[in-house]
Amino acid sequence: MDTQHDNALTHALAAIPGPVPPSGVLHVVIPHTSRFTVVGNHLAQHAELSLVAIGIAVYIQSLPTGTEVGIKALTARFPEGEVKIARALRELEAHGYLRRTRVRLTKGRVATRTVFCNQPGAVLRGVPGPVRSTAPAPTFVREHIHVPEPEPLAEPEPTAVPEEPRPVPEPVPVREAAHPPVRLPLRTAPTQPRRPLPHPRALTPELRQAASALLADLRRHAEELVLSEEAVEELVPGVAAWLERDATTDAIRRALTADLPKPLKHPARLLRHRLTALLPPPLPGIHDLAQPRRTPVTPFQTCDGCERAFRSHDPGHCRDCRAQYWEAA
Template identity: 80%
Template sequence: MATQHDIALTNALTGIPGPLPSSGVIHVAFPHANRFTIVGNHLAQHDGLSLTAIGIGVHIQSLPAGAQVGIKALTARFAEGETTIAAALRELETHGYLHRTRARLANGRVITRTVFCNQPGAVLRGGVVPVVGPAVRSTAPAPTLVREHVRVPEPTAVLEPRPMAETTSVPEPMPVPEPMPVREPIPVPEPVPVPEAPHAPVRLPPRTAPTQPRRPLPHPQALTPELRQAASALLADLRRHAEELVLSEEAVEELVPGVAAWLERDATTDAIRRALTADLPKPLKHPARLLRHRLTALLPPPLPGVHDLAQPRRAPVTPFQTCDGCERAFRSHDPGHCRDCRAQYWEAA
């Protein structure tokens, strides 16, 4: 069964005109013949409403007039709780889609009247005014009557009587009534297009991650002529060990402080060469940028000094002594009596 579904979906995708997008959703859309609702993108893609509020707004718009859309009715219909649904209805009220007012009937009973506007911006501009009553009528514009699709019935032609057999009498043709004049349909003026409600532009997430600022190239504390000469020679010699690392004189002068910082931290030339030439990408388009990144990101820390590697001095430990009176062990630098024995001697004295 799943294979049949996959084949059907594959056939549907092949029927989509144009190239398919490499990422994102792909729409396979078939026209609806019945049971469908037109929902504006200002509601379906509203950036100020939660997903629950958008879903409840679409559900209310699909219901017929007179349907119950209170918190109790929606809670019985969906799995969300009363708190979530009440918050979603308040969001729809805040953005003008939902209006709930109290009305008093003739018998004195107070009811809550709920009105849903499919285009809140049109109501604010005065273009469309919803009708509030026992059943809210649709606020969609009247359909336009197109003359090309109206077929005017042609007058019935008078048919000549067919000759019958010789033995059968030919009846006289019946008089055909004249066709009634067909009145041309009155063209309905096209409705004035109502622009959609202005709302904040939808901010799409960036396609790529934001680029981090480039870290500065390390510099030595003092760039001596000896360090400059050694660093320049090491950079120019890299193409002997890796053919991709062919640097220009300008690139060598730019990278000299980074190599000098490594040499100042007692890094050997072999260690620097291995760090710069190991695991090179294929193909290497920008060798100078790669060397700059490795000199910055892989910079080793300075070597610790002799005093840093010395064993830390431990705090002096007070030795144990044996009490001369009760022979208990206690910590003290001098032999003698423990604290309890000393207290007894002081009381006796």
Template identity: 70%
Template sequence: MATQHHNALTRVLAELPGPLPTFGVIHIAIPHTSRFTIVGNHLAQHAELSLVAIGIGVHIQSLPVGSLVGIKALTARFAEGEMRIAAALRELEAHGYLRRAHVRLANGRMATRTVFCNQPGALERAGRVVVAPKVPPAVPEEAPAVPEEPPAVPEEAPAPPPAPEPDPVPESHPPVRVPPRTAPKPPRRPLPQPRELTPELRQTASAILADLRNHAEELVLSEADVEELVPGVAAWLEREVRPDAIRHALTTDLPKPPKYPAKIVRHRLTVLLPPPLPGAEELAPAARRPLVIPLQNCDGCDRAFRSREPGHCRGCRSDLAAAAA
């Protein structure tokens, strides 16, 4: 079977026009007649999206309307963990491919609308959402290629009947706007700093950072990276976090492969910083105050005795009891 496939591949390569390149990929493009999705190169070759985000974006674009594309659903479908899938969805949302908005249905309940746009730039220019049914058409071999954009619907055309659930978005609902790429990004949170960067803290923090590659081969940091990140690790050590706990927080569930190891370490040192340990005063229960009985002056002998109510001391009460008997 392997020999048959090799011979077929050799024949196809021999029929390709022009000389074949000496290196790089060679495309054998066989037209699809069913079960295919048109994906723009702006997504497949995006310069700022990770490979996981591009793959999830292509996967979501190929699904029919109504498919579940949340973190739980994608984690059950793919081998990547929840953290990597959640980060990929945030990437797609930041670049306008994915939009999640809360809307109120006709029955009064709130629902989350997940919208995937195959061309965020065109959506931004149009200023409106174009929703096309994701139904794979049965295209014969001689039929023309399916256009990327559906034809514009005239304003006087009647609206399609609404589906029973979920209800369509009312016309009065504002259109989804994609933020421009030139919008200012929120400032980056500063790296944690210790109260005092002692020589002992600096030495231990440098050793932890330099040793990361022995536990995660992707985290190879330069000397400049280690010097920059030392205060962040020192802040963890100052809060009495053990070195093995720091190492676990920095090396667990890493993206494959990480583009910028130093940025990943900096981000985790910043967002995962634990609070300081509480002191003995905060952990100790409130001490109970001792019960103090006030002093009273005896009405008979004027001696001091302890009692909640004024009256006679024990001796005078005994004398009064004997006299009454």
């Protein structure tokens, strides 16, 4: 089987017209007859899009209308994380290939509608597209609208000649769009910087040992919290900061294992977030809990002259009566 494969590849390379370049890629082009998607060179060879954004765009074009193409759906399909996929979708939005809008449905529900355009430059030039139905839109959360390409005409199969290999047709060059792609403003909110993991004032060997043991023991209380040695070493300062603030091991364990999401994909990230967001304040001292001292209040006295009340530590006359006596004197 290996020899037949090598011979077929050798015959296909020999049928390439013109001189063979000494280096670089060689194209063996076999026409597709089913299960294919037409992708423009303006996308496949885009000078500003990342490789992840181009791959996601090609994948979206190959999907039927109505398929979920949100961040969660793409993360479940590909090994890239949510951060890379979200960044790639924002790139496609900035270059006019993707547009996401919020649509209000019945009964107060809100959905995100995703529209993908395979030729943003053609939309700017006003190229007419296929007629769309005027029926109301379905109520799925995300919508993928794809302009279908015309199916290629079936070509008659050439008569097989045993002596000569079948010639391989040259790829047809595709003209680039006359206008540059549209740069739409970003519609997503800016990501907030991640808060740093808390650290103790002094990471003593005792604190390090206690924090490491607590983290390694979490899987006995929640089987989802299986951490690697590298993750334990990274989270040790956060647990040590809790212990330095007189938090008990039971309190820390309850805070880290309560109400875990199902399924839990990234246990180390969840623990880092909880150690940072739920960090308790230091315990107050004895003097902080003491009752505040009250300011002494001057008592009331009754004036010996007019019998009005006035504040004074000693009995006698009020201010008005004292002024009258001074004038009389």
